Amino acid sequence: MESGITPSVTVIGGGFAGVEAAWAAAEHGVRVDLFEMRPERQTSVHQTGDLAELVCSNSFKSNLLTNASGVLKEEMRRLGSLVLPIAATCSVPAGEALAVDRVRFARDVTEAVESHPLITIHRREVTELPTARPLVIATGPLTTESLATQLQTLTGAESLYFYDAVAPTVTLESLDLSLVFRASRHGKGADGSGGTKGTRGTPETEPANDDYLNCPMNHEEYMAFWTELVGAEAADPHNPDDKTAAYFEMCLPIEEMARRGPRTLAYGPMKPIGLTDPRTGRWPYAVVQLRQDNREGTLWGMVGFQSRLKWPEQRRIFRMIPGLASAEFVRLGVMHKNLYVCSPRVLNATAELREHPGLFLAGQITGVEGYLESAAIGILAGINAARTALGKPTLTPPRETVLGSLCAYLVETEPKRFAPMNSNFGIVPELETPVRDKREKARLKGVRALEGIDGFVSEVARGG
Numbered sequence: 001m002e003s004g005i006t007p008s009v010t011v012i013g014g015g016f017a018g019v020e021a022a023w024a025a026a027e028h029g030v031r032v033d034l035f036e037m038r039p040e041r042q043t044s045v046h047q048t049g050d051l052a053e054l055v056c057s058n059s060f061k062s063n064l065l066t067n068a069s070g071v072l073k074e075e076m077r078r079l080g081s082l083v084l085p086i087a088a089t090c091s092v093p094a095g096e097a098l099a100v101d102r103v104r105f106a107r108d109v110t111e112a113v114e115s116h117p118l119i120t121i122h123r124r125e126v127t128e129l130p131t132a133r134p135l136v137i138a139t140g141p142l143t144t145e146s147l148a149t150q151l152q153t154l155t156g157a158e159s160l161y162f163y164d165a166v167a168p169t170v171t172l173e174s175l176d177l178s179l180v181f182r183a184s185r186h187g188k189g190a191d192g193s194g195g196t197k198g199t200r201g202t203p204e205t206e207p208a209n210d211d212y213l214n215c216p217m218n219h220e221e222y223m224a225f226w227t228e229l230v231g232a233e234a235a236d237p238h239n240p241d242d243k244t245a246a247y248f249e250m251c252l253p254i255e256e257m258a259r260r261g262p263r264t265l266a267y268g269p270m271k272p273i274g275l276t277d278p279r280t281g282r283w284p285y286a287v288v289q290l291r292q293d294n295r296e297g298t299l300w301g302m303v304g305f306q307s308r309l310k311w312p313e314q315r316r317i318f319r320m321i322p323g324l325a326s327a328e329f330v331r332l333g334v335m336h337k338n339l340y341v342c343s344p345r346v347l348n349a350t351a352e353l354r355e356h357p358g359l360f361l362a363g364q365i366t367g368v369e370g371y372l373e374s375a376a377i378g379i380l381a382g383i384n385a386a387r388t389a390l391g392k393p394t395l396t397p398p399r400e401t402v403l404g405s406l407c408a409y410l411v412e413t414e415p416k417r418f419a420p421m422n423s424n425f426g427i428v429p430e431l432e433t434p435v436r437d438k439r440e441k442a443r444l445k446g447v448r449a450l451e452g453i454d455g456f457v458s459e460v461a462r463g464g
C-alpha cells in the first residue's frame with residue numbers, strides 16, 4: 001500500500017460505499033487502492049465476488065422528487081455517482097421505484113471499477129488497519145472481526161455497536177394528534193422498559209426529559225392490537241448465523257413480550273401508570289409512548305417497541321395504535337447483526353474521524369441505513385479523501401440537502417438515541433415559510449435540496 005508520486009487513497013470494502021468512494025476519489029484524479037475480501041472470504045450474506053452486491057431487496061426505493069429517497073438519488077447523480085447510471089441501464093419495472101436486475105447491476109459496477117485507469121482492486125481481506133492516509137473504511141455491517149476490533153480500539157469500546165435493536169420511528173406530521181396526549185409518567189421519563197433503541201441488548205436507562213406523546217388504548221383496542229401482534233409474521237432472519245435472539249434476552253422484541261400473555265405489555269412497555277389522559281382525567285387501559293427522536297421534534301420513536309416482525313406486518317399492526325393510523329415510518333423495527341460506530345461521538349460531517357485526520361468512514365458503518373444512503377456517504381468520503389490527498393480542505397454538504405441532513409443526523413444526534421437512519425424528509429430542515437400541503441412541502445424541500453447540491457457541486461469543482 002505504498003503511495004507513489006501520484007496522490008493516492010486507500011479504500012477498504014467494495015460494497016456500495018466503497019465503490020462510490022473509490023470512484024469519486026479516482027474521478028478527482030487520485031490513484032485508488034481498493035481492498036475487497038470477496039470472493040476469497042465471503043460474509044454470511046454475500047454470495048458472489050462482485051462489487052456492490054445487493055444482499056437483500058433489489059430496490060433502491062422511490063425515484064420521485066417528492067420523496068427524500070428520490071431527491072437523495074438525484075443529489076448523488078449530480079455528484080457523479082457510479083452506481084446510479086448503472087442502475088438505470090439494468091432497471092426492472094417497479095412502478096415509481098428504481099429496482100435493478102441484481103446480477104447485471106453488480107457485474108456492471110464491477111466491470112466499471114475494474115476498468116478505471118486509476119483504481120487497482122486488491123482481492124484480499126484487510127486484517128490490519130493500513131497506516132496509509134487518506135484511508136476510507138467502508139467494510140459495512142458485516143465487517144470482519146479483526147478489523148472490527150481495530151475499529152473499536154480506534155473509536156473506543158462504547159462507540160462501536162455490533163447489533164441493532166431498533167424500535168420504529170414515525171414523523172410527527174403523520175400523526176393524528178387529536179387522539180394523542182402529551183404527558184410524562186409522574187412528570188418523569190419513560191419507564192425503562194426499553195427505549196427506542198437498546199443496542200447491544202442493554203435496555204436504555206430512563207431519560208431525564210419529560211415530554212412524551214402518548215397513544216391511549218381502551219381494553220378493546222388493546223386486545224385487538226395484542227391479538228394481531230401475537231399472530232404476526234416474523235422476519236426471516238436475514239443472516240444465517242443470526243444469534244441475536246440469545247443476545248437480546250435483555251431487550252425482548254415487542255411481539256415476543258406479547259406472547260408471554262395478554263397482559264404482559266399492559267404491565268410492561270405499554271403500562272399506563274401515571275399517564276393521565278386530559279380528556280378523561282383517568283389513566284387509559286394501555287399506552288404507547290412516543291419519544292422525541294431528533295432535535296427539531298419532527299421524528300418520534302416508539303418506546304420499547306423493538307421488533308423482529310416483517311416490515312409490512314409492523315406497518316399494518318402499529319397503524320392500529322390510536323393516532324398512528326396514517327403514520328409514516330421513517331424507520332421500522334430491526335434486531336440484527338449490524339456493525340456501526342456511534343458517529344455523534346466520533347465523526348465529522350465530512351465523514352472524517354474527529355480524532356484521526358485522514359481516516360474516513362463510509363457506508364452503513366457510519367450509522368446510515370440502506371444501499372443508497374451507504375453509497376451517498378461513500379461519495380462524500382471519496383471526495384473528501386481525494387481532497388485531503390491533494391492538500392485541499394474537506395467539505396461538508398449543505399444542511400438543506402438530503403445528504404447534508406444525513407450527515408447532520410450522524411454527528412448531531414444525542415449519542416444515547418443514535419440508531420441507523422435512512423433518507424427521509426423528517427431529518428431535512430423545515431422550510432422557512434411553513435407549507436401545509438404535505439406533497440407540496442415535500443416538493444419544495446426537494447427543490448431546495450437540489451439547489452443546495454448544485455452549490456456544493458460547484459464548491460467541489462472550484463478546487464480551493
Ligand SMILES: Cc1cc2nc3c(=O)[nH]c(=O)nc-3n(C[C@H](O)[C@H](O)[C@H](O)COP(=O)(O)OP(=O)(O)OC[C@H]3O[C@@H](n4cnc5c(N)ncnc54)[C@H](O)[C@@H]3O)c2cc1C
Nearest residue numbers: 013015016017037056057126139140238363364370371374
Ligand atoms: C442482511 C442484510 C440485509 C440488508 N438488506 C437491505 C435491503 O434490502 N435494502 C437496503 O437498502 N439495505 C439493506 N441492508 C443495509 C445496507 O444498506 C447494506 O448492507 C449495504 O450494502 C451497506 O453498504 P456498505 O457499502 O456500507 O456495506 P457492504 O455493501 O456490505 O460492503 C462492505 C464490503 O466490505 C467487504 N469487507 C468487509 N470486511 C472486510 C475486510 N476486513 N477486508 C476487505 N473487505 C471487507 C465486504 O465483503 C463487502 O463487500 C441490509 C443489510 C444487511 C446486513
